[in-house]
Amino acid sequence: MNIKFEHRDNYLLFNRQHLKSYLIALGILFGIIGLYYLSCFLLLIFFGPTIFSEFFNPFSPIPLMGMPPFFRSFQIGFPFSIFQEGFVIWPFWSTFALPSLLECLIFMIILIGFMLILKILQKKRLISSNILVLIIIGIVLIIASNMIKGWNIGVERTLLAYSWKDATQISNVLEFIRNYEHAQPDLNIHARSHPPGSLLVVYIFYLLLKTPGMAAIGMCVISSLFSAFFLNRILRRYFDIELSNYMTFLYLLVPAVQVYYLANIYSIVATLILGVFYFYFHPKQNMGMIGSIICLFSCFFITFMSVFVLACLFIFELLDGRNKQIFKKEIILNKIGIRDLLIHFRKIIVLFFSLVISYGLVYLILGYNYLNSFHIAILSENPEGFIIIYKPIKYGFTRLKDIMDILMFFGPVLLVLLVKGFKSLRKKYASEKSFSLLFTLPIAGIFALLILFATGAYDHGETARAAIFIYPFLLIPVAFYLQEINISEKEKYKLLFVVFFQAILMQLIGNFIW
Numbered sequence: 001m002n003i004k005f006e007h008r009d010n011y012l013l014f015n016r017q018h019l020k021s022y023l024i025a026l027g028i029l030f031g032i033i034g035l036y037y038l039s040c041f042l043l044l045i046f047f048g049p050t051i052f053s054e055f056f057n058p059f060s061p062i063p064l065m066g067m068p069p070f071f072r073s074f075q076i077g078f079p080f081s082i083f084q085e086g087f088v089i090w091p092f093w094s095t096f097a098l099p100s101l102l103e104c105l106i107f108m109i110i111l112i113g114f115m116l117i118l119k120i121l122q123k124k125r126l127i128s129s130n131i132l133v134l135i136i137i138g139i140v141l142i143i144a145s146n147m148i149k150g151w152n153i154g155v156e157r158t159l160l161a162y163s164w165k166d167a168t169q170i171s172n173v174l175e176f177i178r179n180y181e182h183a184q185p186d187l188n189i190h191a192r193s194h195p196p197g198s199l200l201v202v203y204i205f206y207l208l209l210k211t212p213g214m215a216a217i218g219m220c221v222i223s224s225l226f227s228a229f230f231l232n233r234i235l236r237r238y239f240d241i242e243l244s245n246y247m248t249f250l251y252l253l254v255p256a257v258q259v260y261y262l263a264n265i266y267s268i269v270a271t272l273i274l275g276v277f278y279f280y281f282h283p284k285q286n287m288g289m290i291g292s293i294i295c296l297f298s299c300f301f302i303t304f305m306s307v308f309v310l311a312c313l314f315i316f317e318l319l320d321g322r323n324k325q326i327f328k329k330e331i332i333l334n335k336i337g338i339r340d341l342l343i344h345f346r347k348i349i350v351l352f353f354s355l356v357i358s359y360g361l362v363y364l365i366l367g368y369n370y371l372n373s374f375h376i377a378i379l380s381e382n383p384e385g386f387i388i389i390y391k392p393i394k395y396g397f398t399r400l401k402d403i404m405d406i407l408m409f410f411g412p413v414l415l416v417l418l419v420k421g422f423k424s425l426r427k428k429y430a431s432e433k434s435f436s437l438l439f440t441l442p443i444a445g446i447f448a449l450l451i452l453f454a455t456g457a458y459d460h461g462e463t464a465r466a467a468i469f470i471y472p473f474l475l476i477p478v479a480f481y482l483q484e485i486n487i488s489e490k491e492k493y494k495l496l497f498v499v500f501f502q503a504i505l506m507q508l509i510g511n512f513i514w
Helices: 016-055 101-124 131-162 164-168 173-178 180-186 197-209 212-236 241-253 255-260 265-280 285-302 304-323 335-344 346-366 370-381 392-408 412-431 433-454 468-485 489-509
Strands: 094-096
Touching: 016 392, 016 412, 101 131, 101 489, 131 164, 131 212, 131 241, 131 255, 131 489, 164 197, 173 180, 173 197, 173 346, 180 370, 197 212, 197 265, 197 285, 212 241, 212 265, 212 468, 241 255, 241 468, 241 489, 255 468, 255 489, 265 285, 265 304, 265 468, 285 304, 285 346, 304 335, 304 346, 304 433, 335 346, 346 370, 392 433, 412 433, 412 468, 412 489, 433 468
Parallel strands: none
Antiparallel strands: none
């Protein structure tokens, strides 16, 4: 169902007015970051090193590659050294590294190569005709941008640091699931906060590709391919083919995707979540429900944060029901009204009970208790209890970090377009209800994620990696805005360049190992 738009005249995304907006957005982002670090140092001064360290430590020492010896030994007089072994740069979550000449050369080769790719795409008009070519180019660029730091740091070490050792020790899958709760507290710090599917995914890639480097690339190829397919098909239901292809390609260039779709289990999670929404809104209801159930079950088997999907769908159905005026008091308080409510929420009700029944069967057959495993994961993350009670300062700081991580890896340009897109969508939604899904789905996704943040989830940041599934929701208003203003081909390619340039610049100055 393509929605008809009233196009304006060709619009410039990089005129003086827009450039001013981008610079203001960048200034606000870095201003918040500056206030964050200033607050950290003030707390350190007032509370002292011992007391402050109980609340929060803004720096995490990690080996620093490429920094001159003078800086490596530089002390600032606090109980930790910023440059002694290197430090994590928040909100980029990488170890800062002065790039070597070789890294700068690779950076320039990738940048020039990307400019040539854009020229070819524009000349051949491939964006409007061949989505597969765009996906392949996107995958190659993800791998290439990570190769700026070389094979070891850019590709292989991330998966080794994550869960490779634990995954390669699996000998019997059924026994592994059956004994998972017993083994869970002793697993790698990343693995023990997840259900067994997290390690099983890595185990499957280990069986297929043997080495962590090739497994990382395999994970990237599979997740990018299916994520792009699901996103493209979702967008095509509401936008024309050319814009849908363009936005799919843009998604693969977003800094969060470029950095975190390689060797990241959450790229698989993002793919499955996109799969849930692709099938949930599928025109063939039977096929849609089966696909949604399979994707949702798989997603829950990999991460406990899959509760985001149910929260998002529930909020969406609430907003959609409000739009259809089924929550009026005089309608609800009768048998027909209750029946209408059940019909309206039937999809999410089926999904929820299918999930409960599925994991009930897993417990009966294999003895794996999903809820107990979730409890173990919570204790491993917060052994003292709810973080807002025991560490309120850390709770406040990490909520800020969670939000800022998402925004910084989205970039100031797309952030401005997101805001403008929401404003345009709100106006359209007020007058034309055919825009309901485009307006309510991103809102539902953002609110569901904020609810997770409020519960204390992601207690250390890195949400651009762990909550990477939010970016397709953020791109929907951007797509609407680009369709509405009818930007020229030249402006579209400028946007692709700016977004990708931020991604590879981040890759150049940081070692993204978690």
